[in-house]
Amino acid sequence: xxSSRLTPITARVAWVFQEENFDVDRxxxxxxxxxxxxxxxxxLAMRDFDPAFSTRVAPGDVLVGGPNFxxxxxxxxxxxxxxxxxxxxxxxxSFAPAYWNSEISLGFPQVVCPGISRSCRAGDRIRxxxxxxxxxxxxxxxxxxxxxxxxxxxxLACGSFVAYLAQRxxx
Amino acid sequence: MGSTLVEKILARxxxxxxxxxxxxxxxxxxxxxxxxxxxxxxxxxxxxxxxxRAQVSRPERFAVFIDHRVPAKRPEDEAFHQHTRGWTxxxxxxxxxxxxxxxxxxxxxxxxxxxxxxxxFDGHVSQLGALGTLxxxxxxxxxxxxxxxxxxxxxxxxTRLVLTGSLRPGVMARDVLHHxxxxxxxxxxxxxxxxxxxxxxxxxxxxxxQCICGLGEFTGAIATIVLPTPRxxxxxxxxxxxxxLEPETSDPDATYAATAEIDLSDVVPMLALPPxxxxxxxxxxxxxxxxxxxxxxxxxSGRLEDLRTAATILAGQQLPPGFSLHVVPTSxxxxxxxxxDGTLAALAAAGAFISSPSCDFCSGNIATLxxxxxxxxxxxxxxxxxxxxxxxxxxxxxxxxxxxxALHGKIVDPRGQGSSH
Numbered sequence: 027x028x029s030s031r032l033t034p035i036t037a038r039v040a041w042v043f044q045e046e047n048f049d050v051d052r053x054x055x056x057x058x059x060x061x062x063x064x065x066x067x068x069x070l071a072m073r074d075f076d077p078a079f080s081t082r083v084a085p086g087d088v089l090v091g092g093p094n095f096x097x098x099x100x101x102x103x104x105x106x107x108x109x110x111x112x113x114x115x116x117x118x119x120s121f122a123p124a125y126w127n128s129e130i131s132l133g134f135p136q137v138v139c140p141g142i143s144r145s146c147r148a149g150d151r152i153r154x155x156x157x158x159x160x161x162x163x164x165x166x167x168x169x170x171x172x173x174x175x176x177x178x179x180x181x182l183a184c185g186s187f188v189a190y191l192a193q194r195x196x197x
Numbered sequence: 198m199g200s201t202l203v204e205k206i207l208a209r210x211x212x213x214x215x216x217x218x219x220x221x222x223x224x225x226x227x228x229x230x231x232x233x234x235x236x237x238x239x240x241x242x243x244x245x246x247x248x249x250r251a252q253v254s255r256p257e258r259f260a261v262f263i264d265h266r267v268p269a270k271r272p273e274d275e276a277f278h279q280h281t282r283g284w285t286x287x288x289x290x291x292x293x294x295x296x297x298x299x300x301x302x303x304x305x306x307x308x309x310x311x312x313x314x315x316x317x318f319d320g321h322v323s324q325l326g327a328l329g330t331l332x333x334x335x336x337x338x339x340x341x342x343x344x345x346x347x348x349x350x351x352x353x354x355x356t357r358l359v360l361t362g363s364l365r366p367g368v369m370a371r372d373v374l375h376h377x378x379x380x381x382x383x384x385x386x387x388x389x390x391x392x393x394x395x396x397x398x399x400x401x402x403x404x405x406x407q408c409i410c411g412l413g414e415f416t417g418a419i420a421t422i423v424l425p426t427p428r429x430x431x432x433x434x435x436x437x438x439x440x441x442l443e444p445e446t447s448d449p450d451a452t453y454a455a456t457a458e459i460d461l462s463d464v465v466p467m468l469a470l471p472p473x474x475x476x477x478x479x480x481x482x483x484x485x486x487x488x489x490x491x492x493x494x495x496x497x498s499g500r501l502e503d504l505r506t507a508a509t510i511l512a513g514q515q516l517p518p519g520f521s522l523h524v525v526p527t528s529x530x531x532x533x534x535x536x537x538d539g540t541l542a543a544l545a546a547a548g549a550f551i552s553s554p555s556c557d558f559c560s561g562n563i564a565t566l567x568x569x570x571x572x573x574x575x576x577x578x579x580x581x582x583x584x585x586x587x588x589x590x591x592x593x594x595x596x597x598x599x600x601x602x603a604l605h606g607k608i609v610d611p612r613g614q615g616s617s618h
Contacts, residue, residue, distance in 0.1 A: 046384075047383055047384075047473070047475055049472075049473065049580070051580070051581075055587075056580070056581040056582045056587045057582070057587045059582065093384065094383060094384045094387060094417065097383055097417075097473075097475065098473060098474075098580055099578050099580045099583075120384070120387065122387070122417065123387065123388050123414075123417060123419045124320060124334070124414065127335050127336075127337065128336070131335075131336065131337040175221055175351045176221050177221060177349045177350070177351070181337075187337040187340070187341075188244050188247055188248065188340070191248055191340065191341060191344060191345070192247070192248055194345070195248065195249075195344075
């Protein structure tokens with residue numbers, strides 16, 4: 027299987043979670059963690075952080091996280107809500123492994139970029155280049171990103187882990 | 198350059214002479230394990246169907262455990278169990294039902310083979326690491342193993358934890374895990390395999406090592422494994438081993454990403470505070486916090502050592518009025534032993550409510566908490582809503598701290614409370 031190229035992402039930062047070990051369940055609130063309705067999930071997203079978030083977020087925006095983003099016992103609905111709102115990627119200083127595996131398997135780009143949470147603010151524009159392994163920030167600042175394993179790169183290029191396995195069956 | 202035990206196990210499974218941390222490999226796991234749960238085992242079936250696969254690879258190496266929603270309290274739960282019985286029979290997968298919590302049953306039934314490699318989707322399977330079994334938890338890898346026999350993974354770096362000394366009375370394995378988190382935080386072994394070694398290993402029971410390994414994911418570790426000692430190998434051989442492997446261990450010149458040491462005699466009773474397993478405090482600092490309920494059980498605790506420790510503290514005593522204590526032995530085998538030696542009688546006489554093994558107490562499907570109640574638990578997690586109401590508070594503790602606290606209806610340091618541990 028040949029290496030697949032990942033398209034660069036140029037996007038606005040919709041939110042920066044600066045705290046370490048951020049539990050993503052808080053994005054919709056643990057009381058709503060079993061919610062499955064798409065419209066309701068979008069309404070709930072970030073309500074405890076910014077009640078106007080769902081009206082201000084634009085398709086293609088990214089979220090920025092701090093160290094060990096996704097720690098705890100993450101459920102899927104919070105990030106499902108974020109995908110429904112059009113969030114195109116999460117860029118964080120580092121990720122909790124279980125969260126990482128789960129979201130990468132769904133084909134949702136997660137980008138390891140040490141230092142990112144202290145280097146940008148909501149509203150900034152950034153450019154993620156998966157070939158140059160960089161995140162370009164405003165004021166021409168550039169941070170390095172940690173390369174994907176070949177498997178994770180293929181999974182993201184295919185769109186999901188199931189699609190990756192399907193491609194392996196064909197080749 | 199030498200290899201770690203994890204590198205040796207993965208090299209064997211990848212049919213290579215050696216692998217190094219960072220290598221991307223295709224490895225053939227020895228065992229595929231799963232518990233039955235809606236959204237997991239049925240998703241595996243659906244995803245296999247999408248991939249045009251009707252039959253799992255190597256069903257003789259596959260085991261499914263019915264340990265959630267047991268006993269069923271809704272018709273649809275029993276219908277799902279019926280479906281799983283039929284599916285596993287049709288696939289030729291070994292099914293364990295009403296034997297106990299799967300991770301413990303897996304050890305009892307011979308899947309904890311020193312040097313073996315097992316895949317599950319639940320992180321607490323890492324307790325098999327107590328006997329030197331490498332485990333990794335990933336829904337994706339389980340699916341890949343089901344359709345391809347192999348899994349694609351990156352060999353993790355290994356972080357080494359050296360244990361010395363021995364535990365003081367009133368201190369248990371759960372406290373060691375909390376001590377580790379308090380010292381090094383929840384990123385201590387992030388993305389790494391956590392290897393446990395040192396003379397302190399010999400001062401810990403197999404059950405204690407299961408507790409520490411089973412909770413290894415809270416350090417960020419993707420695998421937790423004890424270097425098997427002759428004692429542990431002998432214990433493994435006392436179980437019905439499903440595989441015979443050459444003894445392996447890490448080489449003296451193996452490369453580690455980091456090394457930390459814990460003197461077990463430095464460990465004091467500790468708790469994980471709500472709302473995160475990473476929020477640690479000493480029991481002394483929280484002493485006096487009022488409690489409404491307690492849960493002694495789960496794949497983390499609830500084994501004979503835990504039950505006997507609690508029974509020693511509660512024997513001849515009575516729980517305070519209104520305090521509910523649920524005691525759930527981790528497996529049927531443990532329940533039989535605890536019944537035979539009088540442990541369960543002592544707990545029941547003190548007012549504890551004894552139930553058969555099930556995961557449902559740990560995850561709030563039964564014995565649920567009301568808003569603003571405080572519980573002390575030996576379960577795996579204390580995130581909001583884990584045991585019922587999202588604004589109930591769960592304090593995670595050892596069986597000794599739990600029993601001493603239950604007796605007084607408030608958080609109490611177990612040292613000097615009759616515990617022999």
